[in-house]
Amino acid sequence: MRLFVGIFITVVFSFAILGCGVEARQTDRALFDNKPETVRTVGLRQSIDPLSVAIDAERWTVMMDNAQSALYLKHSNLSEDDLVRIDLALRAGVRDLLELRDALCLASEKPMETCVEIVVPDWALRPPNKMTSLVEYEVRVQWLGEAANRLSQIGCDAGREVSDDQYLCAIE
Secondary structure: OHHHHHHHHHHHHHHHHHHHHHHHHHHHHHHHOOOOHHHHHHHHOOOOOHHHHHHHHHHHHHHHHHHHHHHHHHOOOOOOOHHHHHHHHHHHHHHHHHHHHHHHHHOOOOHHHHOOOOOOOHHHHOOOOOOOOHHHHHHHHHHHHHHHHHHHHHHHHHHHHHHOOOOOOOOO
């Protein structure tokens, strides 16, 4: 009987201790529930290793590149349709625009002009569709040209300074 009572008390105390630990962790999480993602994540971890975060971010980039390469094994040519080609080129242009802006900003090339927010149009965030008109694509091409023109000029000027090649960014 004493053995049974002893086991019973041990089990009850064990659950009580485990329950308090879970409640404490839940309370910690509750403190960060209404905070921005950065605060919520940082607040729950004791220390963050920048190298680990960088590796994780780069890992996702590699995984997405691999997934896209794998997709092209099955679908080597997504479409011969000119409108689809335009759509894909515009989306790639938006991604390139953001990458160019980031590279120029990090290189401190005219930071007042390059370290600025680019408001990406809604169409670039939505999946492609075959219902977009050629007129709408023309408007999108004009937006991309206006958004990319100055940043491209700054990047090419930076390259010309070190290469002495006046035709560095020339397009035939």
